[in-house]
Amino acid sequence: MAAERVLVPLSDTVTVRQTVGYAVQSCPGEAETLEFHLVVALPHDMEMPEGQSLTEDAEQLLSKAESWVREDASSTATTIDIETAVLGEEEYLFGPRDYARTFDTYAAAHDIDRLVLDPEYQPGTTAQMLQPLERELESVGLAYDEAPVDRPARHERLVSDGAERFDKMFAMFWISYGFYLVLGDPTYWFDLVTGAAVAGIVSVSLAHVTFSFPLDRLGSPIRTLRFGLYVPYLIVEIVKANLAISVVILRPSMPIAPTMTRVNARVRSGLPLLALANSITLTPGTLTVRADDQRLLIHTLIPSAREDLFEGSLERAVRFVFHGRKGTRIPTPEERGDTEIIGGDEL
Amino acid sequence: MIEQLRFWAIVVLLGFGLFFTFVSAVGVIRLPDIYSRAHTASQTDTLGAGLALAAVALALGRDSMAIYAVLLLFFVFITNPTAAHAIARSAAESGIVPLTDDTEVDVEPDPSTPDEGDSQ
Numbered sequence: 001m002a003a004e005r006v007l008v009p010l011s012d013t014v015t016v017r018q019t020v021g022y023a024v025q026s027c028p029g030e031a032e033t034l035e036f037h038l039v040v041a042l043p044h045d046m047e048m049p050e051g052q053s054l055t056e057d058a059e060q061l062l063s064k065a066e067s068w069v070r071e072d073a074s075s076t077a078t079t080i081d082i083e084t085a086v087l088g089e090e091e092y093l094f095g096p097r098d099y100a101r102t103f104d105t106y107a108a109a110h111d112i113d114r115l116v117l118d119p120e121y122q123p124g125t126t127a128q129m130l131q132p133l134e135r136e137l138e139s140v141g142l143a144y145d146e147a148p149v150d151r152p153a154r155h156e157r158l159v160s161d162g163a164e165r166f167d168k169m170f171a172m173f174w175i176s177y178g179f180y181l182v183l184g185d186p187t188y189w190f191d192l193v194t195g196a197a198v199a200g201i202v203s204v205s206l207a208h209v210t211f212s213f214p215l216d217r218l219g220s221p222i223r224t225l226r227f228g229l230y231v232p233y234l235i236v237e238i239v240k241a242n243l244a245i246s247v248v249i250l251r252p253s254m255p256i257a258p259t260m261t262r263v264n265a266r267v268r269s270g271l272p273l274l275a276l277a278n279s280i281t282l283t284p285g286t287l288t289v290r291a292d293d294q295r296l297l298i299h300t301l302i303p304s305a306r307e308d309l310f311e312g313s314l315e316r317a318v319r320f321v322f323h324g325r326k327g328t329r330i331p332t333p334e335e336r337g338d339t340e341i342i343g344g345d346e347l
Numbered sequence: 348m349i350e351q352l353r354f355w356a357i358v359v360l361l362g363f364g365l366f367f368t369f370v371s372a373v374g375v376i377r378l379p380d381i382y383s384r385a386h387t388a389s390q391t392d393t394l395g396a397g398l399a400l401a402a403v404a405l406a407l408g409r410d411s412m413a414i415y416a417v418l419l420l421f422f423v424f425i426t427n428p429t430a431a432h433a434i435a436r437s438a439a440e441s442g443i444v445p446l447t448d449d450t451e452v453d454v455e456p457d458p459s460t461p462d463e464g465d466s467q
Contacts, residue, residue, distance in 0.1 A: 182414055242367060242394045249374040249387060258383050259447050281428035284390050287382060288428070289435040299382045299435065299445060 005035040005112040009103060010065055012057070013120040015149040020065050022147035023116040024072040033079040037110060038065045041087040041099055058086050083110075100136035107142055115144040165207070167215045173203035212270075226321045233317055234279055241283040241305060248302050257303050260289070263296050263310070264338035266330060267318055276318045280309070297342075310334040357402045364398030371395060381438045382445045385431050392427035396420070 008023045010016055023036065040058035062084040073080045087102050103115060121133065137144050177199035184191035248256060267276050277288045277296060285305030290297040300306040308314075312333040319327035333339045367390055374387030397420055404416035 182418070238393050242390055245374070245387060245390060246367065246370040249370055249377060254377060256378070256383060258380070258445060260445055277432070278425070278428040281431050282389065282393060282424065284386050284393065287386050287389075287435055288432050289382065289439050291432075297439075299386075301378075301383050301386045 004033070005037065005110065005114070007037045007039065007103065007107055007110075007112045007115045008065075009099075009115070009117070009121060010038055010040050010061055011118065011121050012061060013118060015118055015120045015147070016061075016065070017068060018149040019116060019118040019147040020068045021072050022149070024069055026116070026145065033081060034073070035081040035083065036069050037106070037112060038062055038069070038082065038084045039087050039103075039106060040085075041102055055086060062086070096133040096136045099133055100140050100142070103137070104140040104142050113143060115142055117144045117146050119146055119149055164215070167217060168207040168211045169203040171215055171220070172207040172210055173199045176202040222324075223321060226324070230317055230321045234282070234314075237279075237314065238283055241285050241308075244302065244304055245284040256301055257306075259300050259306060260342050261298050261300055261306060261309065262340045262342055263298055263312075263333050264336075265294050265296055265315055265333070266336075266338070267294070267315065267322070269294065272318055272322045275321065276315060279314050279318065283314070310339045353405060353408065357405050360398045360402035360405065364395050364402065367391070367398065368395035380446045381443060382435055385435050385438075389427055389431045392423055396423050 006023055008020060010020075020038075024034075040061055042054055042058060066082050066084060069080065069082055085106070087106060088098075107113070107115065115137070117134070117137075134144065134146075177195050180195035180198055181191065184195060186192070248254060265273065265276055267273050273291065273294070277291050280286045280296070280298060281288045283305070285301045286309050287299045287301075288296055289299050298309060300309060310333055315333065316328045316330070319330070330336075371387050371390040374390065375384050378384050378387060400416045400420045400423075404413040407413045407416065
């Protein structure tokens with residue numbers, strides 16, 4: 001065997017240093033040259049607002065990892081080749097399957113047969129994906145090796161920010177208690193007691209699932225109140241859109257003008273994006289077909305619905321909910337050049 | 348007097364709810380492809396079910412049951428776009444090309460016969 005090639009996907013975790021160390025150590029000594037392929041797979045593509053800074057972060061991580069490999073391999077006699085690459089710049093990697101496929105393509109192109117996996121591997125902001133990634137790697141038939149690492153136990157970390165945990169449990173407790181009492185009878189002692197017990201169990205077991213982000217003691221209640229203002233606004237929009245669509249459908253000539261549009265929304269991913277995409281779909285006349293993060297592919301049925309969409313009134317309302325009044329002062333998507341009418345075959 | 352008013356309010360709400368559900372059914376038949384049909388299918392859930400549930404809430408007014416109708420509406424509003432999006436997305440993934448203005452500049456759908464052939 002002339003050369004031993006190893007693929008190491010990197011991400012910004014506490015164990016990435018140890019993973020690189022293990023990748024160097026674990027290589028059998030008899031190989032003449034060792035080829036390390038250090039790659040960072042980006043979950044977003046370059047066109048996204050934050051794409052540029054993510055790519056810079058990735059390159060920094062790669063150059064750090066390169067020097068780690070040189071440092072660890074300096075004692076051995078074998079020649080070390082290091083190649084670095086940023087993967088997934090042109091596509092949007094969504095789940096473990098996309099990552100596994102990307103790694104497999106890269107491995108096939110460079111004749112690599114072994115992959116060293118960081119047990120805490122966590123690209124982008126998505127949740128832990130070790131187990132599903134392992135399963136997908138198995139299904140594409142790429143051999144992998146999990147680096148044995150010491151890591152700080154996870155529950156320790158939770159204790160250290162106990163205030164955050166308390167906030168989540170506190171919020172979860174009152175949400176579930178409130179819901180229980182709405183369904184039950186708030187004046188009946190039995191419901192009060194059982195509700196408290198149920199809400200306690202729910203908050204302990206599910207708080208960290210419900211709130212994947214840290215809560216803001218002042219901000220979160222204010223956001224909830226602003227959401228209360230948003231609902232009537234949304235309902236008015238829905239009624240207006242319903243009337244417009246009904247008129248179009250009932251007219252014998254049925255003057256529809258379906259188009260496929262792409263709108264780059266200026267809202268954070270997660271809850272704000274969900275709220276926006278859901279509201280767009282709820283208003284008849286606009287339908288979110290795809291949400292590749294901030295890039296929404298939206299099907300519009302009539303011209304007036306499309307104009308409303310390009311004016312971005314819903315986007316502004318969602319920004320109001322999450323960022324307050326100053327969040328609404330942005331140009332419309334049309335002025336920003338974030339709108340585009342695309343052909344139907346470009347899905 | 349108040350009772351009379353409430354009765355007629357319920358009737359009017361139910362009537363409009365039925366109207367929008369009817370429009371939605373007509374739309375599903377008349378519109379040309381799966382994407383545009385998904386638009387109008389969501390009308391049933393938003394205004395059709397919305398107004399009917401508002402009527403129910405009004406009819407149950409004195410009961411605490413009315414709050415259930417409001418909750419029901421809340422969940423319909425959350426799940427309806429999810430379903431519409433799932434349909435549209437799976438249509439897009441199975442490669443169904445939406446009809447757009449470019450593809451049917453001169454072929455306006457015939458008002459008397461729903462154009463089933465184009466819907467794939």
